[in-house]
Amino acid sequence: MKVKEIMNPITDHLSPEDTLQSAVVKMRTTVREDRPGVKGLVVLNERGELVGVLTIKDVLRAAIPVYLDTRLSKLSWDGMLEEMARKVACRRVKEFMSKRLVTVPEDAPLMACADLLIQEKMQRLPVLNKDNRVVGIVYIKDIFNVVSQIFLDQEKCKL
Amino acid sequence: MSPEIATPTQFDTTFWIATTIFIVAYGIIISEKIHKTIVAVCGASLMLILHILDQHEAFHLEEFGVDWNVIFLLIGMMTIINLMKPTGLFEYIAIKSAKLAKGEPLRIMMIFAVVTGVLSALLDNVTTVLLIAPVTLFICDALDVDPIPYLIMEAIASNVGGTATLIGDPPNIMIASKAKLTFMDFIYHLAPVVIVLMVVLIGVIKVVFTPKLKSSPKLRQRVLAMDERAAITDPVMLKKSLFVLAVVLLGFAFHGALHYEPATVALFGAGLLLLLSKTKEPHHILAEIEWPTLFFFIGLFIIIGGVVKVGLISWMSIKMLAITQGNLLGTSMLLLWFSAIASAVIDNIPYVATMNPLIIDMAGQLWPEETGIALLQHPDLMPLWWSLALGACLGGNGTLIGASANVIVVGLAERQGKKISFFRFFAYGTPIMLLTVLISTVYIWLRYYVF
Incomplete structure (x- = not known):
């Protein structure tokens, strides 16, 4: 099976110039598997090329000051997260999106996708066509579904 | 002194290549x-490939090669x-001092400048600002004040504080090694003026920032409510570290009397603390050593060794003597101001690496009958x-690019979305540099030429 057979087609995307505020609105309203709400969106420039991915982790990271480490975060005051979140609401997607693009071509074998997801600790991979345009996203859950279906299709394991 | 240096410079092909x-x-x-490290390593290898120096000279001879005292002191x-x-010690100290300042923004800036100055006298400047800057940003967010003046003042305080001791700043480490000066020599000759400079710096902060820094009691309460003990992650390791640090500082204080080089003391401390830490994986601790800086030193030492060997440095020292006519007060003042201005514009490490052999060469020409320590430490x-x-340490305050500590705070502020422009640093750094060098001028003149 190729990745394009199981990927989810792109329904929405962000622009690098979007604010985090408008980005979270899109994340909350984009529909996936018939339910609104996604944990990540691809970021495309005005020419439609993939320039990054913004996930809920990136949004959280935006609210955590870079100077904070585990020693200092224990000393933080009540309300610090909320205060920091207010400060970054109007900053741009391009500042916080992850720019390290890990993608797969649409005819990539599933093994290559599974390996990339695990090795790179990713939750999702944008799928590119021959013109390097994003045509879909494959989620770790999609590959898990394939593997688990194979398990279930087998005879019950005897121990 | 080697016979090679004393011979007049031959302006041959080798000279021009080097x-x-x-x-x-x-x-x-x-x-x-x-990247400067790549340049230094390539330059050094060219000196070897083109037979300006042979490998034995570069690796094993004190006068032409790598100064392993500097390298191993830094490694240690x-x-x-x-x-x-x-262990969280540094966060503990910073939070504790912010609380001692009662959460008042101005007092915090003054006390952080003092803490930075003292710490950077004991650690290198870059490490000090790397430790203090994150806590500063944290406290400034708690108090809702602009962190940039704090960061700039800390960079400045670290450059001033680092001047006080042999281990405080790389120029001092290099000078100490070349001139065979001890830790206590630096304390005796530089610490007094650095204390004066720190007091002046605190005064400047008070005058400049008193009208600017305000914060509400509610925000101050945030700082006062912080429990600095929570920052301590490993109390056992903390005690071991403090013990080793005390041993090392005692070792530095008495290294001259005990006939140990400072690098020996630092390496002993490093070995001891590695042992006490019971770590099974020393490689991540050793990997965190700033190897690019050390290779920068290694490369520079070999490049300088090459131009010492071909006589460029000797030729420069003759020119310098011609300018100053052997007037030592004039030479001192010229050296102080020239070093300050040069270090404001370029990295003070290559500058001092060049000046060290130049001064030794000049000494050799002024007092040809002296050798060894008698020459290096001629009164x-x-x-x-x-x-x-x-000059080399204080000059670093002149511009944003003058010292590594400045570059580091600018980088940290930028990652936090706060840009420190060249001119914003300049506005604080240059007047303070001029003031501190002026005070040093008076100090050198009074202490060594009047009394």
Whole structure:
């Protein structure tokens, strides 16, 4: 099976110039598997090329000051997260999106996708066509579904 | 003194090759087109490939090659600090002092400047600002004040504080090794003026920032409510680190009397703390040593060795003597101011690496009958070493690019979305540099030429 057979087609995307505020609105309203709400969106420039991915982790990271480490975060005051979140609401997607693009071509074998997801600790991979345009996203859950279906299709394991 | 240095310079092909390597390497380092470490290592290897120096000279001879005192002193101190960092000691000290300042923004700036100054006298400047800057940003967010003046003042305080001791700043480490000066020599000759400079710096902060820094009692309460003990992650390791640090500082204080080089003391401390830490994986601690800096030193030492061997440095020292006519007060003052201005514009490490052999060569010409320590520490030469140290360390405050500590705070602020422009740093740094160098001028003049 190729990745394009199981990927989810792109329904929405962000622009690098979007604010985090408008980005979270899109994340909350984009529909996936018939339910609104996604944990990540691809970021495309005005020419439609993939320039990054913004996930809920990136949004959280935006609210955590870079100077904070585990020693200092224990000393933080009540309300610090909320205060920091207010400060970054109007900053741009391009500042916080992850720019390290890990993608797969649409005819990539599933093994290559599974390996990339695990090795790179990713939750999702944008799928590119021959013109390097994003045509879909494959989620770790999609590959898990394939593997688990194979398990279930087998005879019950005897121990 | 070697017979090679005393012979007049031959302007032959070898001379021009070595001089070209030196000038081109320094030019690229200043332009920052290629990382300075890569330039230094390439320049050094060219000195070897083109037979300006042979490998034995570069690796094993004190006068032409790598100064292993400097390298191992830095390795030792970096290892100790890398082991201490995760204990949370530095966060503890910073939070504790912010609370001692009662959460008042102005008092915090003054007390942080003092803490930075004292810490950077004991650690290197870059480490100090790397430790203090995150806590500063944290406290400034708690108090809702602009952190930039704090960061700039800390960079400045670290450059001033680092001047006080042998281990405080790389120029001092290099000068100490070349001139065979002890830790206590630096304390005796530089610490007094640095204390004066720190007091002046605190006064400047008070005058400049009193009208600017305000914060509400509610915000101050946030700082007062912080429990600094929560920052301590590993109390056992903390005690071991403090013990080793005390041993090392005692070792430094008495290294002259005990006939140990400072690098021996630092390496002993590093070994001891590694052992006490019971770590099974020393490689991540050793990997955190700033190898690029050390290789920068290694490369520079070899490049300088090349131009010392071909006589460029000797030729420069003759020119310098011609300018100053052997007037040592004049030479001191020229050296102090020239070093300060040069270090404001270029990295003070390559600058001092060049000046050290130049001063030694000049001494050899002034007092040809002396050798060894008698020459290196000739009573009339000593003020020159102190002028070089004061100029090279304090000059770093002149511009944003003058010292590594400045570059580091700018980088940290930028990652936090706060840009420190060249001119914003300049507005604080340059007047303070001029003031501190002026005070040093008076100090050198009074202490070594009047009394």
